[in-house]
Structure formats: structure tokens, C-alpha cells
Amino acid sequence: MNRVSVTEPIVEISHLCYSIDGLDILHDINLTVNKGDFISVIGPNGGGKTTLLKLILGLLKPTRGTITMEINKEKPSGRFAIGYVPQHVNHNLSFPATALDVVLMGNHKPGRRFRFGNTAVDRDHAHQTLERLGIGDCAGRKIIALSGGQRQRVLIARALVSQPKLLVLDEPTASIDTKGQTEFYELLVELNKELTILMVSHDLLVVSNYAKSFACLNRRLHYHQSFGSSVEVFDAFYSCSVEEMCPVDVISKDKSGVMNEADHD
Amino acid sequence: MIDALQFEFIRNALFAGLLASIICGVVGTLIVVNRLVFLSGGIAHSAYGGIGLAFFMGWPYMLGATSFAFASSMIMAAVSLKSKQRADTIIGVMWSVGMATGILFLDMTPGYNVDLMSYLFGSILSVPGSELISMGCLTAGVLFLIFFFYDDLLAMSYDEEFAQVRGVAVRPLYFMLIGTVAITVVIVVQVVGLILVIALLTIPPYISEKYTKSLLQMMMLSILLGMVFITAGLWGAYRYDLTSGATIIFVAGAGFFLSLLVDTLFSMRERRLWLKAHE
Numbered sequence: 001m002n003r004v005s006v007t008e009p010i011v012e013i014s015h016l017c018y019s020i021d022g023l024d025i026l027h028d029i030n031l032t033v034n035k036g037d038f039i040s041v042i043g044p045n046g047g048g049k050t051t052l053l054k055l056i057l058g059l060l061k062p063t064r065g066t067i068t069m070e071i072n073k074e075k076p077s078g079r080f081a082i083g084y085v086p087q088h089v090n091h092n093l094s095f096p097a098t099a100l101d102v103v104l105m106g107n108h109k110p111g112r113r114f115r116f117g118n119t120a121v122d123r124d125h126a127h128q129t130l131e132r133l134g135i136g137d138c139a140g141r142k143i144i145a146l147s148g149g150q151r152q153r154v155l156i157a158r159a160l161v162s163q164p165k166l167l168v169l170d171e172p173t174a175s176i177d178t179k180g181q182t183e184f185y186e187l188l189v190e191l192n193k194e195l196t197i198l199m200v201s202h203d204l205l206v207v208s209n210y211a212k213s214f215a216c217l218n219r220r221l222h223y224h225q226s227f228g229s230s231v232e233v234f235d236a237f238y239s240c241s242v243e244e245m246c247p248v249d250v251i252s253k254d255k256s257g258v259m260n261e262a263d264h265d
Numbered sequence: 266m267i268d269a270l271q272f273e274f275i276r277n278a279l280f281a282g283l284l285a286s287i288i289c290g291v292v293g294t295l296i297v298v299n300r301l302v303f304l305s306g307g308i309a310h311s312a313y314g315g316i317g318l319a320f321f322m323g324w325p326y327m328l329g330a331t332s333f334a335f336a337s338s339m340i341m342a343a344v345s346l347k348s349k350q351r352a353d354t355i356i357g358v359m360w361s362v363g364m365a366t367g368i369l370f371l372d373m374t375p376g377y378n379v380d381l382m383s384y385l386f387g388s389i390l391s392v393p394g395s396e397l398i399s400m401g402c403l404t405a406g407v408l409f410l411i412f413f414f415y416d417d418l419l420a421m422s423y424d425e426e427f428a429q430v431r432g433v434a435v436r437p438l439y440f441m442l443i444g445t446v447a448i449t450v451v452i453v454v455q456v457v458g459l460i461l462v463i464a465l466l467t468i469p470p471y472i473s474e475k476y477t478k479s480l481l482q483m484m485m486l487s488i489l490l491g492m493v494f495i496t497a498g499l500w501g502a503y504r505y506d507l508t509s510g511a512t513i514i515f516v517a518g519a520g521f522f523l524s525l526l527v528d529t530l531f532s533m534r535e536r537r538l539w540l541k542a543h544e
């Protein structure tokens with residue numbers, strides 16, 4: 001499970017703060033995402049997980065601190081090197097579009113005018129992406145006629161079709177059943193061979209089984225570069241959450257060294 | 266109907282209906298998929314304030330209605346972006362205050378008072394040729410704008426957040442869409458009335474959505490359905506001497522319930538076939 005710790009960073013977050021109406025949502029976040037990582041962000045509701053993803057995606061601007069995208073330097077068109085899979089699958093269901101059309105939206109480039117369709121090359125590529133995710137036969141069906149799991153795969157295909165270097169997922173299994181979840185995470189491990197994954201998840205077991213490293217986020221972030229067993233994940237998670245809730249505990253914990261300083265990035 | 270075509274007012278009415286169904290099919294599709302029906306209703310009703318203001322100040326109708334509808338649509342767009350949770354309440358308030366303002370302005374206007382009914386149900390049978398030309402120009406303008414930004418509008422309509430991640434300037438585009446709705450409403454209200462606008466903006470796209478596989482197809486089928494409803498309604502109004510606007514809405518409503526009935530029958534048939542196959 002342990003990862004070889006070399007590599008090129010693709011996202012560097014340093015001293016990032018984000019606040020709304022004077023309320024600190026994120027405080028002094030430092031995180032480096034390296035190529036080939038499979039990082040899972042865990043934390044309680046309201047801990048700022050989705051906010052962090054939105055900051056990375058560029059949907060929000062940081063109040064303080066910086067997010068440096070190494071992937072942006074190669075491609076000036078910036079954020080396109082990130083593929084994004086949203087939390088809600090059952091969104092705008094009756095929209096008149098086929099699975100293939102939704103995937104093709106992943107190629108969207110703003111500024112194209114009077115454009116009403118896609119080239120044969122793009123369509124072929126989108127079809128291959130769907131085939132790769134095992135739902136090639138759904139290409140021509142409307143999204144309302146798909147199951148939750150199939151829709152999830154369509155959204156992943158939409159994120160993958162632009163060939164990103166980093167795949168960002170926000171609680172991707174919220175609407176999939178247990179069997180579907182297992183298949184889904186195995187798919188992610190497969191995809192991780194080629195691209196970097198940053199995922200928000202509630203499920204600690206999943207994190208310990210599939211992710212290479214994890215980060216606890218509750219206003220502050222604690223990055224755990226590697227871990228031995230699922231027990232370690234649970235321990236780390238609960239100590240991280242408690243720490244935020246009880247300031248006295250923070251001091252005693254920091255002093256007693258329950259959270260190994262080396263683990264903090 | 267053929268013998269009716271000898272009358273100029275019937276030809277004008279058909280032409281106005283044609284233009285209305287084109288613009289309503291295209292803009293209405295975007296309204297339905299972006300869930301802006303209530304907001305469009307709000308814009309249409311608050312345009313009443315503009316009509317009243319125009320009469321009070323002695324301005325031309327278009328100036329008062331367009332500026333009022335446009336201003337209120339921009340406020341509604343800002344509100345619906347800023348506080349999504351309570352946007353419907355604020356739109357509801359503007360809806361009724363707009364109408365009330367219009368009526369108060371008309372009360373204060375000395376002398377002749379216009380018939381407000383004609384703005385509710387329109388007067389498609391008395392559209393002058395000159396109005397058709399200005400309506401045609403505005404329709405062309407709105408269509409140009411929408412097709413110019415079609416790809417971005419498609420991405421935003423399906424998934425606003427994803428469109429933003431891909432670099433679409435979602436906010437300006439949203440304001441543009443709402444502005445287009447305001448212009449559409451003003452153009453079409455003048456000809457077919459406020460209630461018919463809402464019916465034409467919503468009923469054809471709603472029916473089309475179920476039978477089409479892309480936004481463009483949905484727009485085309487909506488236009489076609491709008492034309493069928495308007496022509497059939499006009500024929501009924503002419504043949505049985507009924508109020509044209511109300512007849513058109515009635516036909517559209519009948520089409521709406523017919524499509525629901527057809528859907529139900531189809532799903533019942535499929536269920537029967539399934540049961541037979543699994544006996």
C-alpha cells in the first residue's frame with residue numbers, strides 16, 4: 001500500500017485560507033499533489049471538503065494563500081487538465097441529451113460560436129471512452145433511461161474524455177449501491193495507473209482499501225502520506241476530528257505526539 | 266380555412282403566430298431546461314408596470330415595456346444567482362408589484378383607459394403589418410444571439426458548474442439568457458398576450474422534451490408544435506367565432522393533456538406486453 005515518495009508535484013497548495021462572511025471555512029491548508037497520487041480527503045460535514053475541491057477547480061478564489069497548478073504551465077488553457085466528477089448524479093435528468101452527448105460536453109471549449117454538433121473524431125473518441133468504462137451500449141440512450149451507476153460512469157467518461165492529468169471526484173459514490181461502489185473503486189484504481197486522483201469520500205473503509213494516501217480536513221488539513229492498515233486510518237481520522245472540536249485536546253495531543261509531526265505536510 | 270386567407274388580418278395573424286412559435290420554441294426550450302418558467306412569468310407580469318408607465322408618460326408601448334421588463338429581469342437574475350433558496354419568493358413579489366404598478370399608472374392616466382384584457386390574451390387578429398416587421402427583426406436578433414452562443418448555452422443548461430470548470434463565463438451568459446427572455450416576452454405579449462406567452466413558452470417544449478434526444482431537436486419540435494397549436498387555434502376561433510388567444514391556449518392545453526394520455530397508454534401497453542412475456 002505504501003507509495004514510493006518521489007515525483008513531480010502537479011498541484012501545490014500553500015497557506016491557503018478561505019472564509020465566507022468572516023467565517024473561516026479553510027485555514028492554512030498546505031497540500032502537494034504529486035503525479036500518480038490517489039489521495040482521499042476525509043472529514044466531517046461542513047469541514048470544507050467540497051470548498052477545497054472548488055478552490056482547486058478554480059470555481060472559488062482563495063481568500064489568502066496560493067494554489068499553483070503545475071499542469072497549467074504546460075497548457076496555457078489551464079484548468080482543462082483537470083477532469084471533474086460532481087457529487088450529484090441525478091441532476092437535470094429529463095434534459096434532452098444522450099449519454100454520448102453528455103460525454104462530448106467534456107470536450108467543451110468556450111468561445112466556439114455557431115456550433116451545433118461534434119466532429120466524427122470527437123464522437124469516436126467519446127464512444128471509446130464509454131466502451132472503456134464498460135457502458136458503450138448506453139451511448140445512444142437518453143440520460144433519464146440510465147441507472148444511477150451508469151450515469152456515474154457517464155459523468156466519469158465526461159471527465160476523462162478531455163484526457164486530463166488530474167481527476168477530481170466529489171463523494172462519487174453517494175448514489176451507488178454497495179456492489180456498484182466496489183466496481184467503481186476498482187475502476188478508479190485501474191485509472192490511477194495513468195492519472196492522478198483526488199477524491200472526497202465519507203467512507204473510511206474505502207479509503208483504507210483503495211487510496212494510496214489520505215488527508216483529514218476539518219477547517220485545517222492533516223495529510224497522511226502513507227498508512228499501514230485501516231486501523232491507522234480510523235485512528236487518524238478520529239484524532240483529527242476531535243482535535244478541531246476541542247482546543248484543549250489539540251495542545252495535549254500535539255505535545256504528546258499522538259499525531260506524528262512527520263505526517264503533517 | 267383556405268377561404269379565410271383572403272382576409273389580410275388572417276394572413277397577418279398566421280404570420281404573427283408563425284414568428285411567435287419560432288421565437289417561443291427556441292427561447293421556451295431554454296426556459297424549460299433551465300427551470301426558468303416562474304422567472305419568465307415574473308418578467309411577463311412585471312412588464313405590466315412598464316405598459317402602465319408608458320401610457321402615463323405618453324411614451325410608445327415598446328419603450329416602456331422593454332425597459333421595465335429588462336430592468337426587472339436583470340434584478341430577478343441577480344437575485345436568483347445570489348440567493349437561490351428564496352429566489353421564487355422575491356420573483357413572486359416583483360410579479361405582483363409590477364402588475365399593481367401598471368394598474369396604478371393607468372388609474373392616474375387621465376382620459377381614455379386601455380383595455381387591460383387585450384394585454385392578457387392579446388389581439389392576434391388585429392396585428393398591423395408594420396408590427397410584423399419589427400417583430401420579425403427582433404426575432405431574428407434573438408435567434409442570432411442564441412445560436413451564436415449555442416454551444417455555451419448547451420453546456421450551461423445541462424450542468425452549470427461543469428460549464429464553469431470548462432471555462433464558460435456562466436454569469437454573463439445567464440444574464441444574457443434572462444435578457445433574451447425579457448425581450449421575447451415583450452415582443453410576443455404585444456401580439457398574443459401575456460397568458461399565451463407563458464403557454465407557448467412552456468407547453469410545446471415540455472411535450473417535445475420527452476420525444477427528442479438533443480436540445481436542437483427539442484427546439485425544432487417545439488416550433489412545429491407551436492405552429493400546429495396556433496394554426497388550429499386560429500382556425501377554431503375563426504370557424505366558431507371565439508376569442509383567438511383563449512382558443513389557441515385551449516388547443517395547446519389539449520395537446521398537453523393528449524401527450525400525457527399517450528404516454529400513459531404507451532407505458533400501460535409496455536407493461537401488458539411485459540406481463541404477457543413473463544407469463
